[in-house]
Amino acid sequence: MNLRVAGMGWVTPLGRGIDLVWDRLVDGQEAIPEAISDAVFKKSYCAFRVPAEILAQLPPHPRLRRASAISKFAAAAGLDAIAQAEAAIGKIDPDRTALIFAASNGGVVYTKRFYQGIVESGAEAASPLLFPETVFNAPASHLAAILGIAGASYTIVGDGAVGLLAVKMANDLLENESAEFCLVVGAEEADWILCDAYHKWRLLRKEPPIQLFRDPPRGTILSEGAGAVLLSHEGAVKIEAVDSGGNFSRRREASEIVRSIAHRLAADDACVIASANGTFVDLAERDAIKKELPGATVYSLKSALGESVGASAIWDVIAAAQALKTRHLPPVRYPHSSSGLNFPGLDDLAWRKAIVLSCGLNQQAAGLRLSI
Numbered sequence: 001m002n003l004r005v006a007g008m009g010w011v012t013p014l015g016r017g018i019d020l021v022w023d024r025l026v027d028g029q030e031a032i033p034e035a036i037s038d039a040v041f042k043k044s045y046c047a048f049r050v051p052a053e054i055l056a057q058l059p060p061h062p063r064l065r066r067a068s069a070i071s072k073f074a075a076a077a078g079l080d081a082i083a084q085a086e087a088a089i090g091k092i093d094p095d096r097t098a099l100i101f102a103a104s105n106g107g108v109v110y111t112k113r114f115y116q117g118i119v120e121s122g123a124e125a126a127s128p129l130l131f132p133e134t135v136f137n138a139p140a141s142h143l144a145a146i147l148g149i150a151g152a153s154y155t156i157v158g159d160g161a162v163g164l165l166a167v168k169m170a171n172d173l174l175e176n177e178s179a180e181f182c183l184v185v186g187a188e189e190a191d192w193i194l195c196d197a198y199h200k201w202r203l204l205r206k207e208p209p210i211q212l213f214r215d216p217p218r219g220t221i222l223s224e225g226a227g228a229v230l231l232s233h234e235g236a237v238k239i240e241a242v243d244s245g246g247n248f249s250r251r252r253e254a255s256e257i258v259r260s261i262a263h264r265l266a267a268d269d270a271c272v273i274a275s276a277n278g279t280f281v282d283l284a285e286r287d288a289i290k291k292e293l294p295g296a297t298v299y300s301l302k303s304a305l306g307e308s309v310g311a312s313a314i315w316d317v318i319a320a321a322q323a324l325k326t327r328h329l330p331p332v333r334y335p336h337s338s339s340g341l342n343f344p345g346l347d348d349l350a351w352r353k354a355i356v357l358s359c360g361l362n363q364q365a366a367g368l369r370l371s372i
Contacts, residue, residue, distance in 0.1 A: 210306065
């Protein structure tokens with residue numbers, strides 16, 4: 001596999017920009033929760049939102065005038081990944097660039113507004129201007145137009161592991177010489193109806209902290225934002241392997257799937273970026289790491305940034321790349337002291353590889369391994 005990370009972009013509740021967000025994580029900062037309420041059902045949930053001023057920094061473009069938040073997050077992250085890559089390896093030809101957008105819940109805000117108009121006033125009153133933003137591939141369409149990408153454009157829909165499946169697809173495109181570069185973007189937006197759904201699935205907690213690797217799990221908090229990686233055959237960080245993993249029909253089967261992924265990706269001198277988020281995912285990854293990657297230093301973004309679902313796997317790839325580049329990991333907040341795992345310390349500087357484990361909340365699991 002000759003796949004490398006040429007550039008990255010990061011839009012999170014802690015800010016926008018690879019170095020800025022990473023420095024804040026290393027400093028131990030956490031996203032501040034915001035209450036999301038509903039006027040009809042009188043219920044409120046916590047979510048980690050992207051600060052409004054971040055979207056104000058986007059360049060003017062006709063595509064962004066009515067675009068949903070998820071499309072704007074994707075545009076910001078994609079533009080930053082392209083800019084970082086061009087600073088490192090030179091001009092990126094949009095005619096030789098493919099785009100893969102990884103989605104989970106899609107543009108829920110516009111979808112809710114569209115159907116709310118139908119419920120309140122009838123089908124004829126629903127604005128047709130809202131409808132295009134309700135489809136899953138709207139962000140990919142906007143991003144391709146903004147960047148002038150004339151190559152192939154795809155949208156993959158899945159759960160929290162979908163970003164890694166998008167990376168696998170990007171590798172296939174580059175190996176087949178269908179493109180010279182491939183921009184992979186994962187994005188998510190937060191909304192009350194989304195929080196309510198995850199609450200009904202007994203996956204959410206009412207307020208922070210998100211406590212990792214606890215038995216029994218205590219729930220997660222949803223967040224929003226985007227992550228982007230521009231992949232090519234040039235770049236400082238190499239993707240050594242992508243494991244497309246598999247699906248599990250029951251939560252108790254997740255441990256077996258994640259363990260098989262960890263076994264295939266296992267390597268000496270590797271840290272682990274886990275997708276632990278305060279749910280059953282933590283226990284599946286804990287068991288897999290203890291059996292297949294004993295002694296590895298383990299880190300998860302979720303206690304600081306929340307569960308970003310569609311964006312989460314790309315966020316984890318970015319964290320893994322940053323760990324290799326900086327030889328440092330942020331502190332893990334609220335880990336279970338009896339988990340039997342090794343968490344980041346001041347002397348954890350010897351990594352040559354980083355393994356990303358991604359176990360979604362809806363039956364997908366995948367992984368990859370980076371080196372530098």
